[in-house]
Amino acid sequence: MTTPFVDFNQQVIEEFRANHGRVGGMFEGARLILLTTTGARTGRPHTTPVGFLPDPGRLLVIASAGGADRHPAWYHNLVANPRVTVETGLFTLVADAVVLEGAEREEIWARAVESDPGWAQYQRKTARVIPVVALHPVRMSHADLPEGGLLKLMRQEDRLTANRVTGPDTFDTVLTALSAGPPPLPPGADTSEPFTLPVPGRWANASGRAPQEAGVVLYVHGGGFEQRMPAFEHPMAYHLSKAAGRPAFNVDYSLAPEHPFPVAHDEVVTAYRALLAEGVPAERTVLVGESAGATLVLEMLLTLRAEGVALPGAVVPVSPITDFTLTNPSIDAPAGRDAVGREVLEHVVGQYLNGRPNDQAPQSPIHGDLAGLPRMLLVVGGDEALLDDSRRYAEAAAEAGVEVTLDVYDGMPHAFHIAVLPDPQLPVGATFLKRLSAWLGEDR
Incomplete structure (x- = not known):
């Protein structure tokens, strides 16, 4: 039996995939990726829409859980199994997740709060320090590649660097x-x-x-x-x-x-x-x-x-x-x-x-x-x-x-x-x- 939250997430995932990374409603205009982690207990894949910050050579995600007192499930999963899959709507990336700490975490957190004050509101709601995670691409495939195309692109991985550049202009x-x-x-x-x-x-x-x-x-x-x-x-x-x-x-x-x-x-x-x-x-x-x-x-x-x-x-x-x-x-x-x-x-x-x-x-x-x-x-x-x-x-x-x-x-x-x-x-x-x-x- 699914919960309303699970059903909502699945609707967002389906819309994201159908529209090459774009969704409407409360997430319209938001920077979203689909993050697939491996369950820490079950070993099964779990896909979750998450917001991200672009950074040269990597993507940054924040485990806010809306300011809840517990880390989100996807964060526990990637701590246990750092190899994740990221869908941007244009490309599918296999990436390694690294939890940022110390001065690097603080610098990225400050940038996140500057771009969206909502992150600061989430932090005020909880006693836990909200984690910041860097996703480092390992290999990439085109979102529309037919079956078997990934192996072809894996041979390109050192030659092709793809960046999704975001900003305020329309x-x-x-x-x-x-x-x-x-x-x-x-x-x-x-x-x-x-x-x-x-x-x-x-x-x-x-x-x-x-x-x-x-x-x-x-x-x-x-x-x-x-x-x-x-x-x-x-x-x-x-x-x-x-x-x-x-x-x-x-x-x-x-x-x-x-x-x-x-x-x-x-x-x-x-x-x-x-x-x-x-x-x-x-x-x-x-x-x-x-x-x-x-x-x-x-x-x-x-x-x-x-x-x-x-x-x-x-x-x-x-x-x-x-x-x-x-x-x-x-x-x-x-x-x-x-x-x-x-x-x-x-x-x-x-x-x-x-x-x-x-x-x-x-x-x-x-x-x-x-x-x-x-x-x-x-x-x-x-x-x-x-x-x-x-x-x-x-x-x-x-x-x-x-x-x-x-x-x-x-x-x-x-x-x-x-x-x-x-x-x-x-x-x-x-x-x-x-x-x-x-x-x-x-x-x-």
Whole structure:
């Protein structure tokens, strides 16, 4: 016989799994995971919805039990058996649980209370010290993998790092902030040309360094292969330059439908080759593309490798189309009000390919051989129609031996990173730039 609490928990679990990590009612908008522990007495699996805090490389959970005088059952279970399973809605993780103590526990607890004062209320209700637990991922699988897929991903575990990035922004806050248009470049911003490239574009340098010494961000804009918005793109290049610590060049490639594939593709390849010819080190070059530009960036890697050209040191595709067959499930089931859906994508593919095959590389990057490509930071919104394009490309690249970090920004739409432009900068934009800088690390 089940209790009302057990029935309620089961309803939440079913809703969470059916909606890729989202639930309504009292938990709407909450950060939830499903935590499966092994019963300390029974040895049977027990699944419980719990709140979490994101932290680099791990998830943090708090055994509040609503302020009850006893620790929750799941806490006793993971103390006895620290190996647990975590469902995020996007991925399923096997993780090791570590109970935090001392100064580390106090630091995390203070952060938790700052983000949600309800934790402090729970602590005031009980004499016990509420435990804080860190969940360290051991391996990961895609939530929608068919049976047998886990073994394939286990071979990738050292190559693919997936992060669910959460924050206060929503589709509406991003849209509202951008409605005023892009701000101008800061006064005195360096837009001088250190040298001329054979492809049109604009320089922006917030680093104070020379391309031959610092390297270059080669920034390839979005717009469905048929639009450009210089007023937005030039400030974006400046922000990327500042975050990456090197000058940025924003490529003005030719647009479809007048110039279908491979015209733009060839132009971005030419721009990259020209940078190398000017003495810019390949290993100090970072390719950053958004939307259609991210697709072009992934395309050009395959061509550069085939032609024996030294590959860039790092690649950052944001919201790319990686499979022009448009067969990924998220295209027809975006979680939010993404402006890019099947109708838009079918138009984009038709204009760009102009009758060329949609299941061949380089134009459809996931259909190519991805072995030997540079390390990648794939960035995508959790509410995007193109979410699966990034997830499945990340898995394929990792399987081919590429070092991949996949950042899924919870609740964000297609190409949300444009939130770096408003002044003051939105939290999600600031987070994107900070994570880019941190990911580049010593390569900045």
